[in-house]
Amino acid sequence: MAKSSEESPSRRTFMTAVIGLITALVAVALAIPILGEILSPLFKQRDIVWEELGKQSDLEKIEPLSPKFIPVYFKVREGWTVNTLPRQVIAVKDVDGSLHFFSNQCTHLGCPLHWIVARQKFMCPCHGGMFNILGKVVGGPPPRPLFEWVHKIENGTVFIQNKFLNNPKDRGI
Numbered sequence: 001m002a003k004s005s006e007e008s009p010s011r012r013t014f015m016t017a018v019i020g021l022i023t024a025l026v027a028v029a030l031a032i033p034i035l036g037e038i039l040s041p042l043f044k045q046r047d048i049v050w051e052e053l054g055k056q057s058d059l060e061k062i063e064p065l066s067p068k069f070i071p072v073y074f075k076v077r078e079g080w081t082v083n084t085l086p087r088q089v090i091a092v093k094d095v096d097g098s099l100h101f102f103s104n105q106c107t108h109l110g111c112p113l114h115w116i117v118a119r120q121k122f123m124c125p126c127h128g129g130m131f132n133i134l135g136k137v138v139g140g141p142p143p144r145p146l147f148e149w150v151h152k153i154e155n156g157t158v159f160i161q162n163k164f165l166n167n168p169k170d171r172g173i
């Protein structure tokens, strides 16, 4: 007759499986927060940042209705690195003296626009989109006016945010 303290092979196998399962569950429970911390930057939206565009006094010297293309370099954290994203700002002074800061990307499929002095229009080289000096569509397939960059003026300096006014996606560009 077998001793009562001896376990049958099937009971031993079952206990081993239960212990293995518990160990695996504990390991997963410990790993989830660590993995989340490591991977979370991959799923974050692009940072919203401000970059200096120039002195307000200089920008106010722009000729009315004559666009000035100004490069801006946004430094944004993406994942684990900080990247520099070059963008173009089209600064336009209206006849009333107000300043506008448009994106140079066509609102059809994003091609870069050129200002054609002779026609007094922004022209898109891709599909013939046309915008007037204040960003309104005046020809071609673009579905909406030019996007305007969010901007602010602090202590006489103009700053641009990597975000458009009325951007349906509330995220950096």
Ligand code: FES
Pocket (backbone or CB within 6 Å): 106, 107, 108, 109, 110, 111, 124, 125, 126, 127, 128, 129, 140, 141, 142
């Ligand atoms: S991308 Fe400008 S008209 Fe198509």
